[in-house]
Amino acid sequence: MDLMIGIDGGGTGCRAAVAGADGRVLGTGTAGAANIVTDLATSHTHIIEAAEAACRDAGLQPEKLAEMPAVLGLAGANVGGNGRLLEGMLPFARSAVVSDALTALVGALGPHDGAMAIIGTGSIFAARAEGAVRFVGGWGFKVGDLGGGARLGRALLEEALLAYDGIHPRSPLTQRVLAHFGNDPQAIVEFAHTARPLDFGTFAPWIIAAAGTSDPVAERLLDEGRRAVEEALAALMPAGCDRLCLLGGLSAAYAGLLSSRFGAILKQPFGDALHGALAIARERFGPGGANQP
Amino acid sequence: MDLMIGIDGGGTGCRAAVAGADGRVLGTGTAGAANIVTDLATSHTHIIEAAEAACRDAGLQPEKLAEMPAVLGLAGANVGGNGRLLEGMLPFARSAVVSDALTALVGALGPHDGAMAIIGTGSIFAARAEGAVRFVGGWGFKVGDLGGGARLGRALLEEALLAYDGIHPRSPLTQRVLAHFGNDPQAIVEFAHTARPLDFGTFAPWIIAAAGTSDPVAERLLDEGRRAVEEALAALMPAGCDRLCLLGGLSAAYAGLLSSRFGAILKQPFGDALHGALAIARERFGPGGANQP
Numbered sequence: 239m240d241l242m243i244g245i246d247g248g249g250t251g252c253r254a255a256v257a258g259a260d261g262r263v264l265g266t267g268t269a270g271a272a273n274i275v276t277d278l279a280t281s282h283t284h285i286i287e288a289a290e291a292a293c294r295d296a297g298l299q300p301e302k303l304a305e306m307p308a309v310l311g312l313a314g315a316n317v318g319g320n321g322r323l324l325e326g327m328l329p330f331a332r333s334a335v336v337s338d339a340l341t342a343l344v345g346a347l348g349p350h351d352g353a354m355a356i357i358g359t360g361s362i363f364a365a366r367a368e369g370a371v372r373f374v375g376g377w378g379f380k381v382g383d384l385g386g387g388a389r390l391g392r393a394l395l396e397e398a399l400l401a402y403d404g405i406h407p408r409s410p411l412t413q414r415v416l417a418h419f420g421n422d423p424q425a426i427v428e429f430a431h432t433a434r435p436l437d438f439g440t441f442a443p444w445i446i447a448a449a450g451t452s453d454p455v456a457e458r459l460l461d462e463g464r465r466a467v468e469e470a471l472a473a474l475m476p477a478g479c480d481r482l483c484l485l486g487g488l489s490a491a492y493a494g495l496l497s498s499r500f501g502a503i504l505k506q507p508f509g510d511a512l513h514g515a516l517a518i519a520r521e522r523f524g525p526g527g528a529n530q531p
Numbered sequence: 532m533d534l535m536i537g538i539d540g541g542g543t544g545c546r547a548a549v550a551g552a553d554g555r556v557l558g559t560g561t562a563g564a565a566n567i568v569t570d571l572a573t574s575h576t577h578i579i580e581a582a583e584a585a586c587r588d589a590g591l592q593p594e595k596l597a598e599m600p601a602v603l604g605l606a607g608a609n610v611g612g613n614g615r616l617l618e619g620m621l622p623f624a625r626s627a628v629v630s631d632a633l634t635a636l637v638g639a640l641g642p643h644d645g646a647m648a649i650i651g652t653g654s655i656f657a658a659r660a661e662g663a664v665r666f667v668g669g670w671g672f673k674v675g676d677l678g679g680g681a682r683l684g685r686a687l688l689e690e691a692l693l694a695y696d697g698i699h700p701r702s703p704l705t706q707r708v709l710a711h712f713g714n715d716p717q718a719i720v721e722f723a724h725t726a727r728p729l730d731f732g733t734f735a736p737w738i739i740a741a742a743g744t745s746d747p748v749a750e751r752l753l754d755e756g757r758r759a760v761e762e763a764l765a766a767l768m769p770a771g772c773d774r775l776c777l778l779g780g781l782s783a784a785y786a787g788l789l790s791s792r793f794g795a796i797l798k799q800p801f802g803d804a805l806h807g808a809l810a811i812a813r814e815r816f817g818p819g820g821a822n823q824p
Contacts (some may be wrong), residue, residue: 317717377716378723381719382689430674431673469698473698474697504820
């Protein structure tokens with residue numbers, strides 16, 4: 239029986255699935271965060287915990303992991319050699335650490351060609367056409383990730399300060415932000431000084447809610463986000479692309495805003511990133527796969 | 532003889548001047564940085580060094596400082612009580628710590644009413660009309676300081692990444708930035724991750740130089756900066772304002788770009804921030820001043 243294992247890991251947790259050569263999932267398991275950029279050792283521990291739990295769920299001894307090839311989709315896989323480093327530490331028969339965006343793409347598209355946008359705290363875009371995969375964006379909110387929640391939140395704080403100074407018009411939303419900071423602009427500055435992407439991103443739902451009541455500042459910020467998302471997709475999508483999947487926490491908000499060119503080809507994702515990891519494992523390590531001995 | 536002392540301090544150094552009640556400068560001195568937000572103790576040391584040097588330059592014993600009132604214009608004077616804390620540590624007869632933007636405004640306008648924009652790494656705007664002073668901006672580059680060098684530089688790095696991804700058109704300037712980072716977008720991301728305002732600001736001169744050769748990206752970024760500066764000035768300037776002083780490292784670049792409404796009232800600054808500190812000292816502590824016993 240040709241078993242293989244797929245892992246989907248990130249800052250909030252780690253999921254594993256054991257599957258047969260036909261792709262059928264035999265067992266799953268979860269464990270804590272796997273952020274290999276900030277904590278490789280803990281990530282390693284959690285990955286093995288999740289994989290062993292998936293084994294037990296499939297009625298297998300954890301020792302069997304040594305016989306299974308694994309594909310791991312992890313954030314930061316391509317940053318500073320962390321992915322290669324982790325591959326050398328893992329107990330699986332063979333290991334391939336790939337980016338979480340690749341497993342998300344392969345999972346979302348299934349057997350089809352098409353494009354994907356992941357818009358959560360950050361933003362990244364990818365397309366696959368005739369086997370060729372291309373990514374754009376995903377550079378982090380400081381100089382990228384346009385349209386993502388951190389950028390939306392940061393832009394809202396800037397608008398609140400511009401409204402405070404009388405430079406831009408106030409709106410119910412900018413007043414709500416100022417009130418949240420005790421009507422003290424210096425409190426906004428201090429928050430922004432140490433805010434991480436997730437912290438800025440906490441204000442994205444405020445924008446989405448306010449846009450629902452036609453707040454002009456919220457509508458403008460969301461429209462700037464939509465334009466950035468559409469610019470990235472336009473640059474990325476091959477001619478004739480007829481499938482676009484939106485993933486991430488802001489996908490529902492943007493789905494309703496997209497121009498018809500993009501809205502018309504929106505499709506539900508075929509599967510999730512864990513499915514994607516298993517699909518890549520099957521392709522690389524399964525019968526007739528690229529890396530079979 | 533009613534002597535007083537003025538101090539102009541900041542992240543790059545500290546200047547002091549001793550003047551008579553008529554405002555005539557009798558001696559000046561300099562010392563190291565005075566950044567009271569990050570290092571109050573060293574700032575205190577440098578302020579006293581500069582003041583004692585000014586005394587000696589005026590042919591006075593440093594002990595005379597205990598008889599002189601002082602006004603100090605310092606960055607961060609209004610942040611977290613640092614200004615008040617420093618006032619209690621100083622050896623002068625009386626001390627008033629005010630923001631460096633106020634001493635710059637009073638110095639630049641001299642006896643006139645008018646408006647001022649300081650556009651360097653950051654940006655802040657102020658106006659005085661019939662004794663009333665108002666400031667806008669200056670909130671730091673993360674959620675403010677529009678038009679300043681840090682914002683320009685950060686925007687350029689973002690454009691270089693958008694050009695790399697094929698989302699926005701390339702230009703000679705975006706190509707120069709990519710080449711500077713070894714054509715490795717990840718190197719830009721890593722730079723941005725730890726860059727301070729001054730680090731981002733190092734790219735502002737690149738933009739100004741490229742705009743001089745009609746680079747389209749440089750022209751667009753500088754035009755966005757100009758619009759932000761003009762929006763702030765429009766919100767700030769009282770009706771009939773006929774005097775606008777531009778200060779800071781980017782003032783020359785922006786002076787040539789301003790719309791005629793603003794360009795027509797540009798004036799050379801009357802004096803610098805040290806003159807401003809002495810003018811405030813004269814007003815508050817001089818004969819007939821607000822705080823005379």
